[in-house]
Amino acid sequence: MRWKHTPLHEVLTETQANRALKALKIRHEELPLIKYADAALVSLREHEQSTPIGSVVRITRKTVTAGDKFYYRRVIA
Numbered sequence: 001m002r003w004k005h006t007p008l009h010e011v012l013t014e015t016q017a018n019r020a021l022k023a024l025k026i027r028h029e030e031l032p033l034i035k036y037a038d039a040a041l042v043s044l045r046e047h048e049q050s051t052p053i054g055s056v057v058r059i060t061r062k063t064v065t066a067g068d069k070f071y072y073r074r075v076i077a
């Protein structure tokens with residue numbers, strides 16, 4: 001099921017994740033967490049997209065004032 005207002009969730013490749021973390025000047029361990037059982041990740045898996053534990057997910061939220069804002073999360077069990 002896809003909700004109308006659910007922001008876009010994307011699993012990043014290792015290279016993409018490293019670039020994003022370097023730009024943010026944080027380490028992988030410092031990322032906020034998202035559970036493997038989160039509804040958005042379940043939806044990605046239903047659409048045959050892998051969401052392995054430890055991977056980095058980019059969440060894109062659209063705002064009227066700031067445009068697209070990116071948030072990053074680390075997948076945990």
